[in-house]
Amino acid sequence: MNSAVFEVSKFARLAVTWVCIIFGAVWLACWLVGVFIPALITQAAASSTAGQYWAEICRALVPLVAVAVFIPINAMFMVLAERRALALFTVRKGPNRVGPDGLLQTAADAVKLLFKEDITPRGADALMFTLAPIIFFAPSIIAVIPLLAAVSGNHPLFGIANIPTGIFYVLAVSSIPVVGIVMGSWASNNKYSLVGGLRSAAQAISYEIPLVLAIVTVCLMAGTLDVVQIADMQKGPFWNWFLFGNGALAHVKDGPVAAVAAILLLLCCLLLFLIYITGACAEVNRIPFDLPEAESELVSGYNTEYSGIKFAIFFLAEFTNLFVVCTIAAVMFLGGGHSPFGSHVETGFINWLGAQLQSLPGSAQVLSPAWLVNSLVDPSTLSQAIWIILKVYTLVVFAILVRATLPRFRIDQLMDFGWKRLIPLALILLVAVTFLRELL
C-alpha cells in the first residue's frame, strides 16, 4: 500500500514538473512575442505608424506561437504521462531511466524517431503517403486556436483568435483528420492499412454525429456558438456548469414542475456529457474504440507502413487530438477556465498573496501585485490557466484509465452501438433539453 502511495506521489511530481515546463515555455513565448518584442519595437520606432503596425502584427502572432510551442511539448508529456500512468495501473514501473525519473524518455524517443530512416514502401503513392500525416496533424493545431480565447478568459492577447462561431469552427476542423487516415492507409499499399483506414472512416463518420449532437444541445442551451460566451455562462460555482444543467438546480425551489424539470435536465446533461466522452474516445481512436489500429488484428492499422518522422507525426497528432477533445469537453461542459467554487476564492487568495508580498521588506517590493498584473501575468488568467489544466488533464487521465481497463469492441458492435444507441439517445436528449428548458 505504501509503495503504491509512493508511486502515485512520484507520478504526481512528474506531472507537476512537466506541466510547469509546458506552461512556463508557453508563457515565456507568449510574453516574448506579445509583450517584450512589441515593447522593443515601439521603443525603437518611437511613434511611427510602421512601428505600431509591426508591434500589432507581432501581438497577433501570439495565439499561433502559443500553440506551436505548446503542442509538441504537450504531446511529449502526454505520451510519458500515459506510459507512467498505465504502469501505475498495472503494477509496473514505467519508463524511469532517461533523465531524472524518466522525465526525458519521450524526448529521447522523439529524437530517435527523427533520426530513423524514412521509408516509403514500394508501390506506395509517395505524394499521398507524405501528405497524409500532415493532413492528419494540421487540423489539431488549427482547431485549438479559438479555444485559447475561451480558456484564457478572453485575454487581450488571445482574444484575437476568438470567432463568433467558434465551436462550429472547432468541430468542422477536427473532423478533417480522418481524411489523413484514409489517405495514408490507401497510399501505403498494404491491406492491413487499407482495412484500418476504411474502418476509421466508418467509425469517425458514425461517432461524429452523437458527438456533434451533444455539442449542439449545449449550444442550444447557451444560445450561442461563441466559445468565450459559453465559457462565461458557466461562471460561478460548479452547478453552473453545463455538465450539471447550467444552474438548473437553482430552479428546484420554484415549484413541483420546475423541480422535476430541473432534475430531469440535470440527468439529461450528465448523459450528454457521457455521450460526448464516448464519441470523443471514438473520434480520437482510443481504446475501446481503437479499431483503426487494432494491433491484434491489423498489425498497426493505418500507420503500419509508417516509420521515422512520419510515424512520429501520426503519434503526436493522436495525442494532440485527445487533448483537443478533452479541452472541448472542459470548455463546453466543465466551465472552461472558471473555478468550480466561484472566482472570489482565487481573488481572495491573490489579494492575500499580494498583501503578504507587500509586507516583505526591501527588494521583494518589486513583486507588488500591481507590477504582477501589469507586466508578468494577469492573476485571473493565471487562475483560469490552472483550472483548465486541472480539468483537461483529469479528463486525459480518465481516458488513460479507460484504456487500462477495457478490451476493444468489434467493428460491427461498434457500429451498432453508435447508430442504434448513441445517435437516437442524443436526438432524444436534444428534444428533451429544449422542452425542459421551457419548463424552468
Added chain:
Amino acid sequence: MSTETTSLPATGRLKTDEMIINMGPQHPATHGVLRLLVTLDGEFVKHVEPVIGHLHRAQEWQGQNRTWFQYQALIDRVDYLSGMFTSWALCRAAEKIDGTEIPLRAEYMRVMVAEMNRITSHLLWLGTYLIDLGAMFGFPFYPFREREKLLDLLEAISGQRMMFNYIRIGGVQAEAPPGWFARLKAFTEEFPQRVDEYEAIVTQNPIFLKRTKGVGILKKQVAMDYGVTGPSLRASGVPFDLRKVKPYSVYDRLNFEVPVFDGDGDTWDRYMCRIREMRQSNEIIKQCMEQIPGGSSDELREKRKACNSCDKADCPNCGGDLRIMTKKQNAGLRIKAGEGFAAVESPRGTLGCYIISTGGDTAYRIKWRNPSFSNLAVLPVLLLDHPIADIMAIFGSIDVILPDVDR
C-alpha cells in the same frame, strides 16, 4: 433460400470481391509464427488455411539421435509454457516401457510442479488473450504478477524458469529447497483471491461478453471429430480429462473437479473453463502438500539428520516412498526394448508420446501427439463466417502454442 433473394448469399450479406490476407508469420497476435492465409469477403472470413512449421526443430528426429539423457533435457522446449508436461509425457512413456517404479514422493512432487506449471500456463494465456481482445495495456499485466511468483518457486526447485528439466525418467531431479513448501503454501492461500480479482475485471465486463459470448462456437461433435482435447473440448461439453478419465500418477488420490460446460462451447466458455481449472489446480497443490509422504522438505531434512541422509533403500527416512529418483541419471540411461504410448493432461489437452525403443541409448522412433497440433486443425472450421476481428479472439481462445504445434 427463396428465389427472390438469390442475389444474396445465405448469410444475407451483399457479396463483394474476395480479398486474400496473409496473416503472419510476423504478426503481433499470432503467438509466435503461425501464418494464416485468410480469404475475406468484406470483413468476413470465407476460408482459412493455417500454414505451420516455421518453428519446426525436428524434435522427433532429435529423439532418434540423442541419448535419452540428452533428450529429456531437450523436450521442455516442445511446449515452452508447460515444460513439465512434455517432460512428464516422455518420462511416463519411457517408464511404462521400462517398467520403472516411481516412488510416491516423486509422484507427488511431479503432480505439484505440473499443476503449478498449469497455473502459470493458464495465467499467461489469460494475459495474452486479453491482449488479443484489445485490452492492450491494463489487465494483461495482473496475471503476470502471480505467474512471476510461481516461476520463482519453480526456479527454486529446478534451477530454471521455463526449461525445467525437472521431471526425469525414474523420478524427479531434486528435493525441494528449504522453505519452498512454506512459500508455496502462502501462494496457494493467496491465489484464489487473485483469481477473484481477475474475474471481477473480466468475467462480466460488457465488452468482453460482447466479444466472446456466442463467438467461435465449437460444436461437441466437431470437437470430437477433430480430436480436440483440453479445456477447449471440455468447454464444448465433453467431460474428457485424462486426470479423471484415466487417472495417472496420484490423481486418483486427489479430490478435484473437472470443469465441464453444457452444450456447444463458445469463446467465453473456454475462458471460464480455464479460470476454473486454475482454481482446481490450486486445490490440487494444497492437497498434495498435505498428502505428500515425508511432509515438507524441511521436515524431511530434520528427520534425515538422524541417519545423516544415508540414501539407503531400507532407511525409513531416505528409502522407499521417500526417494525421489530410481534411475541413475547419466549418459548410460537406457530404456528396455518395447513400444508404448503414454499421455498426460497438459494445459492444452492430451499430450501424448509414442516411443519405440530397441533397448539402445536412443529411441528407435518417438512420435509426439501434441494437443496444440490437433486443436489448431479445427481453427478453419471455427473461423468460418466470422469477421476478421474475431480471428484472433477465437484463435487465442483455443490456446495454441506454436512450438508445440511445430515441434
Added chain:
Amino acid sequence: MSEGHEPEKAEAKDELKAGPFGQFLEEHGIPSRRLPDSCGVETIELDGKHLEAAMKRLRNSHEIALNFLVSVAGVDSPETYDSVYHLWSYSNLNELVVKVRVPKASVPEDRLPLVPSLAPFWPAANWHERETYDLVGIRYVGHPYLRRILNPWDWEGHPLRRDYKQLVDALNDKNQFSMR
C-alpha cells in the same frame, strides 16, 4: 542402432489369439492380425484395404466407441513402413493400436508406400497424415490435401526415414564436424 526390433521378433512366434477388438472386427467380417500388446494395449494389424471399413466400425459402434483418434504415427521399421493409429474413446476406457504395415520389398524404388487415408471421413487424421507424409513419406491415398506440413513445401526427402541423408548445403559442407 541395433537392428533387432521387438515386434519383428515377436512376429516369428506363434500367431497370437485375437483380442476383444480383433474379435469384434472378425464378427463384422474384417480380418485382422493381433500383434504383441504395446504396454498392455491391444495392438492389431490391418490390411490397408480393410482400414476404412474397420475404422468406421470401431468408431461408430456404440459399445466400443473408439471415437478419439489420438495420433497417426509413421514408423520406418526395418522391414516395413508402418502407419500406426492410436485410438481412444471419449466416452469409455477403450484403447486400441492399429497398424497398417507396407513391406518395403513391395514398394518400388522411387515410389512411396501407399496407405488409404482416413481424412475424408475423420478430420482428426487430416493433419496427422500430412505430418506422416511429410516426415516418414507414406502416401495416404484419398487424402484431400496431402502437402508437406512441418517442412517447407519444396523440401526434398522425408527426414524420419532411417536412410535419410540431410541435404548438404554450402554451409554444412564446410563444417564437417557438425552434428550429423
